[in-house]
Amino acid sequence: MRIHLVLSLFMFMSTHAIAAPEVDLASDPLISMRCTSDPSEKLTISGTTVSTDGAYLYQTGFNPLTWSGSLKKLSLKHAGAADASALSAEWDAADLLTGTGSSPARPDADGRRIYTARINSDLSLNMIPFSWANLSSAQRAALNTSPLNGSNDQLGEKRLDYLRGGRRYELGQVEGIFRTRDRVLGAIVHSAPVFVGVPSSNVLGADYREFHDTYRARRPAVYVGASDGMLHADDAVTGEELFAYMPHGLFDRLGQL
Secondary structure (H helix, E strand, O other): EEEEEEOOOOOOOOOOOOOOOOOOOOHHHHOOOOOEEEOOOOOOEEEEEOOOOOOOEEEEEOOOOEEEEEEEEOOOOOEOOOEEEEEEEEEEEEHHHHOOOOEEEOOHHHOOOOOEEEOOOOOEEEEEEOOHHOOHHHHHHHHHHOOOEEEEEOOOOHHHHOOOOOOOOOOOOOOEOOOOOOOOOEEOOOOOHHHHHHHOOOOOOOHHHHHHHHOOOOOOOEEOOOOOOOEEEEEEEOOOOEEEEHHHHHHHHHHHH
């Protein structure tokens, strides 16, 4: 299976970005050398980071069959035996974002804080909500463009709902026209999670002390880019998505997702 990867998903890209190469997940050395099988035999592990207190491991992964992702918080605590430690997942952000069984998605598609940028006439950028009402005419036109033949198919607003995590336009639903997903979170392949906790109190300097006092109560978060086009910021304690950012430079390719 060949998948068209959009690399550097959370970086600002120019509006004339060069097309990313195709990647064969079965043979690509960058993936096969880094990934190991998940015990479920469904996910491959693509990146990890340890929290600054050393108590938790944040692990990303993806399913190469469904192109869905995973971000787990694993507890690194002794299980009782002198030489054994427990490595259990406290949550998977993909499950929270998608919803499982009787548990609804948290947050749901309409409640997600997703942002993008709109380019102005002077080429400056303004951050805006990733919603149809706030997009520029050029961004709407990009979402209305069919990835099959380049025509204006007027499906842009439905594509945006799908990208936000809405499920009603997936195949199998009454109004279904887009590919089915088992999880809303996109595959995480080359992006390593970054943990950002409270500022360290050990750094000296008057300017830093002011910074520390201002942000010493900030919420710990984990940041990671996924192949749904977004940079995701998740609460490091609960796993719930705090916000997500869709770079302006990706709009011409979002229809391919």
